[in-house]
Every structure is written in C-alpha cells, then in structure tokens.
Amino acid sequence: MKKFIAAIILILLGSAACASEPAKNFCGATDNMLSADYWIEHTKRARQTILTLEETAALSRKIKDTPGTHCTDILAYPAILPRSLxxxxxxxxxxxxxxxxxxxxxxxxxxFWRRVEENADTGAVKETEMIRFGVAVKNGLIKTLPCEEPLYSGADDILFDMNVESAVKIWEPLAVLHESADGEYFFVESPCCAGWIKKDGVALTDKKTLKELAARDFYVVTGSRVTTDIRTSEPEAGRREFFMGTKLPAADGAVSVGGVSTAFSRGVLVPERGVNGSLRAVAERIPLGAELSHGYLPYTQANVIRQAFKMLGERYGWGGTYGSRDCSAFIRDIYLTFGIELPRNSLQQALTPAERTDAAKLTAAEREKLLAGSPAGTLVQMPGHIMLYLGTIKGKPYIIHSVYALAPSDAGGADGVTVLNCVAVTDMEMRRRNGSRIIDNIANINIIR
Structure with missing residues (x-):
C-alpha cells in the first residue's frame, strides 16, 4: 500500500512539474521568451558597454576599409572616376x-532585355566622369537594373523580386556615377551597395555640404519606425516615415514648425528635392514620445536585445520590399543605432572584421558550446541567412531573426515547413526545407566587438 501511495505521489508531482513548465509554440519559444526583458534578465553583464562611441566609429571605418564588404565611405569618395572603373x-x-x-x-x-540594356546606356560613359553627390529624400529601393518591373526567379514568385538590391533610407548619402538613357534613374553607390535609384528620390548637392551635415548634432531613430505630423499647409503630403537607424540632423532652435510648438518635440532637418533637383533641408518636428535618441545609443547587450524586439512580429521583406526588412536589413538597422555600419548582405555581415569563428566544420554540440559563451547580439550565419543570438536556456540556444519559412524540430523536410514571413524568436532545432536543423547549417559566428 505504501509503495502504491508513493507511486501516486510521484505521478502527481511529475504532473505538477509538467504543468508549471511553460508551453512552447512550434518555434520552440515560450510566451515569456517573447519579451526583451526575459533575455536581458538571462544575460550576464547585459548593461556593460561593449564598445565606446570612439571604438564603434573605428570599427565602422575598418569595415569600410575591408575589401569585399561592399561598404563605401561616400564622404571620402573620389571627385573623378575613369570610364573603365x-x-x-x-x-x-x-x-x-x-x-x-x-x-x-x-x-x-x-x-525586354534589349530595352533594359539600352536604358543602362553604358556607351554614354565618358573617359573621365565628374562624380555628383546627393542624398535620398525618401525611403525607397535601389534596383539591380534601370526598370520598374519586378523580376522573379520563378513564375509569380512575388515575395522575392530579384530586381531589388536594397532599401535606402532618408538622408543616406549617395555618389552619382551615371544616368539612364530615359533620364529616370541614377546609377549610384550608397554606403552599403550599388544600383539604380529613381531620380525623383534623390536631391543633388556637393561633398562639402554632405560633410557639414554629417558633422551636425543629430538624432537617431531607435523605434522600428517613427513618423512626423501632417503639416497644416501641406496635408496632401502626408506623414514622413523614418526607419530604425536613420540619422537625422538636428534643426536650429525654432519655436514652432508647421504651426505646431516645438516645446514638446524634437526639431530635425529633413531633405527635399528642389525644382532643379538640388537639395534643400527643411525643419520638421518629431514628438518627444517618439523613439529617438540624441546621438547613438550605448552599445550594450541589453540595448541590442531591446532594439531587436522592437521589430518582433513585423513582416519579412526581401531587399526592403513591402516597406519591411529581410534578415540582413534587420541586423543592420539594429547596429546602425549604435553607430556601427555593417555590410548589407548576410555573408558580408558574417565576415565583418570583428571576432569571427569559422563554424562550418564544428559539430552541433561544439557550436552550441561556443554560442553559450557568446554575448547576446552575436551574429549567427548559415548559407543565405543570418540571425541574432539571444542566449542559451537549459542548454538550448535561441535566436531572433527575420525569416520567411521554417519547419518545427519534429517535422521533416518541405512537408513540415511553415511560412513565418516575419521577425520571430526560435530555437535552433527548427528545420530547413531539406530537413536539416539550423544548428547543423551554421557557417560563421561573429561577435561584433
């Protein structure tokens, strides 16, 4: 009888233990894991500064100076380039x-291809070209080719436009190298990529002005996105939207902007395109409640986590389509708030000159051990995708990433794949279309310090 009662007690205790264990969703995350605070509480030295502002600036310069990152210092761009280059x-x-x-x-x-190649008009490039400079006056897309048609690698694969290189943010500096035959596009280099951009999204200026603007006091957008008010004088213009990582020059003190007091807002400068295509900077206001930082945020693990979770659940957007972010844009925007200018694409981000480990030949157990000793915010890359490490719970590493589709750990191959199409918190047991786990595919682990 005593043995029977003991067995019943053990069963009840086991049931109570199971009941107290938080339920996991199919991504392997519990509800409490969907909060930045949860991960900050589980992070050692979460609020300790990783790099000072001087050190983050030095790292950004090093990234730009490293071949293969495709990062360019527009302020140091040559004034003249030969036709061959x-x-x-x-x-x-x-x-x-x-x-x-x-x-x-x-x-x-x-x-179609003949028309596109003719519009690129490479024959019009002179033996020596004077480089023009400008800034993006609106959020837009840098295209692979000078045309508006979306180009898919498969019929009606509308989520993946291969004619998109990257999104461009308001105020991003640009070097203008060439113009399309139809006069609709500039071929530009931006701080993180090259490609074609619609001319109406660019205001031309000179390098001296760009340097003066870069030297001004500034704010950085730290929310996923913030908006201005609608101006009384221009209601048809709507609201301006600024994405995380956008750097906004501070405006000189004005008592009001657009008929609204600045006593409870921040004054910033925004770019506009004049009649002749030249730059003019106008004052705008952003409410004090909007997520804006005066200067860059301190680079800490806690701040990396908080920035990442501000985008949790936002839809995935290949190359910046749908006004959204793909995996590498998600990473880049987070780090821009600290003044760290990472490359645009996932492989280049993984190869950033920081503290990188080639994990391709490590076992899954070795990768898990390496991650367990890494700080939150570590970049974890596998072919075609990059993720942000959050921490290890009960021996299992977790990540946050902008991801299109994965299968839960107990599924196999394409049959179990679920379209997430958003920023998600997942474990690394989740599987790809070929049935292999994320942890089995890790090629690079890079600590940005």
Missing part, C-alpha cells in the same frame, strides 16, 4: 543575369 562597377547592373527571370508568370523576353 565606372563600367566595372556597372557590369552586373547593366546586363541580363545568367538565370531566367519572370515578370509575373511570363519569362522576360529578348525585347
């Missing part, structure tokens, strides 16, 4: 790609 830069942006491309359900035909 411009054509080299334009090579993959002026000719048809190797693989097939589809416009909707139909394959792009010879007539």
């Amino acid at each position: 411009i054509l080299q830069k334009m090579k993959s942006f002026s000719t048809r790609p190797q693989g097939r491309r589809y416009i909707g359900a139909a394959e792009a035909g010879e007539g």
Whole structure:
C-alpha cells in the first residue's frame, strides 16, 4: 500500500512539474521568451558597454576599409572616376543575369532585355566622369537594373523580386556615377551597395555640404519606425516615415514648425528635392514620445536585445520590399543605432572584421558550446541567412531573426515547413526545407566587438 501511495505521489508531482513548465509554440519559444526583458534578465553583464562611441566609429571605418564588404565611405569618395572603373562597377547592373527571370508568370523576353540594356546606356560613359553627390529624400529601393518591373526567379514568385538590391533610407548619402538613357534613374553607390535609384528620390548637392551635415548634432531613430505630423499647409503630403537607424540632423532652435510648438518635440532637418533637383533641408518636428535618441545609443547587450524586439512580429521583406526588412536589413538597422555600419548582405555581415569563428566544420554540440559563451547580439550565419543570438536556456540556444519559412524540430523536410514571413524568436532545432536543423547549417559566428 505504501509503495502504491508513493507511486501516486510521484505521478502527481511529475504532473505538477509538467504543468508549471511553460508551453512552447512550434518555434520552440515560450510566451515569456517573447519579451526583451526575459533575455536581458538571462544575460550576464547585459548593461556593460561593449564598445565606446570612439571604438564603434573605428570599427565602422575598418569595415569600410575591408575589401569585399561592399561598404563605401561616400564622404571620402573620389571627385573623378575613369570610364573603365565606372563600367566595372556597372557590369552586373547593366546586363541580363545568367538565370531566367519572370515578370509575373511570363519569362522576360529578348525585347525586354534589349530595352533594359539600352536604358543602362553604358556607351554614354565618358573617359573621365565628374562624380555628383546627393542624398535620398525618401525611403525607397535601389534596383539591380534601370526598370520598374519586378523580376522573379520563378513564375509569380512575388515575395522575392530579384530586381531589388536594397532599401535606402532618408538622408543616406549617395555618389552619382551615371544616368539612364530615359533620364529616370541614377546609377549610384550608397554606403552599403550599388544600383539604380529613381531620380525623383534623390536631391543633388556637393561633398562639402554632405560633410557639414554629417558633422551636425543629430538624432537617431531607435523605434522600428517613427513618423512626423501632417503639416497644416501641406496635408496632401502626408506623414514622413523614418526607419530604425536613420540619422537625422538636428534643426536650429525654432519655436514652432508647421504651426505646431516645438516645446514638446524634437526639431530635425529633413531633405527635399528642389525644382532643379538640388537639395534643400527643411525643419520638421518629431514628438518627444517618439523613439529617438540624441546621438547613438550605448552599445550594450541589453540595448541590442531591446532594439531587436522592437521589430518582433513585423513582416519579412526581401531587399526592403513591402516597406519591411529581410534578415540582413534587420541586423543592420539594429547596429546602425549604435553607430556601427555593417555590410548589407548576410555573408558580408558574417565576415565583418570583428571576432569571427569559422563554424562550418564544428559539430552541433561544439557550436552550441561556443554560442553559450557568446554575448547576446552575436551574429549567427548559415548559407543565405543570418540571425541574432539571444542566449542559451537549459542548454538550448535561441535566436531572433527575420525569416520567411521554417519547419518545427519534429517535422521533416518541405512537408513540415511553415511560412513565418516575419521577425520571430526560435530555437535552433527548427528545420530547413531539406530537413536539416539550423544548428547543423551554421557557417560563421561573429561577435561584433
């Protein structure tokens, strides 16, 4: 009888233990893991400064000076370039790609490609070109080719436009190298990529003005996105939207902007395109309640986590389409708030000259051990994707990332794949379409310090 009662007690205790264990969703995360505070509480030295402002600036310079990162210091860009160098830069942006491309359900035909190549107009590049400079006056897209048609690698694969290189933020400086034959596009280099941008999204200026603007007191957008008010005088213009990481020059003190007092707001400068395409900076106000930092945020693990969770659940957007972020833009925007200018693409981010470990030949157990000793915010890269490490709970590493589709750990291959299409917190047991786990695919682990 005593043995029977003891057995019953053990069963009840086991049931109580199971009941107290938080339930996990199919990504392996419990409800409490969906809070930044949870991960900060589980992070050692979470509020300790990792790099000072001087050190983050030095790291950004080092990234720009490292070949292969595709990061460019526009303020140090040459005033003149020879034709040969411009054509080299334009090579993959002026000719048809190797693989097939589809416009909707139909394959792009010879007539389309001829029109695009003619519009690139590489024959018009002079032996020596004077480089023009400008800034983005609105959030937009930098295209691979000088055309508006979306180009898919598969018929009607509308979520993945191969004609998109990257998003560009308001105030991003640009070097203008060439103009399309139809006069609609500039071929530009931005701080993190090259490609074609619509001319109406660019205001031209000179390098001296760019340097003066860069030297001004500034604010950084720390929310996922913030907006201005609608101006009484221009209601049709709507609100301006600024994405995380946007650097906004501070405006000189004004008692009001657009008929609204600045006593409870921050005055910033925003760029506009004049009639002749030249830059003019106008004062705008952003309410004090908006998520803006006066200068860069301190680079701490706690701040990395908080910045990441501000985008939790936001939809995935390949290259910046749908006004959203893909995996590498998610990472880059977080680090921009600390003044660290990472490369645009996932592989280049993984190879950033920081504290990188080549994890390709490590076992899953070795990777897990390495991550367990790494700080929150460590970059974890596998072919075609990059993730942000959060921490290890009960021996299991967790990540936050902007991801399209994965399968839970107990599923196999494409049959179990679920479209997430958003920023998600997941374990690393989740599987790819081929059935392999995330942890089994890790190629690089990079601590940004």
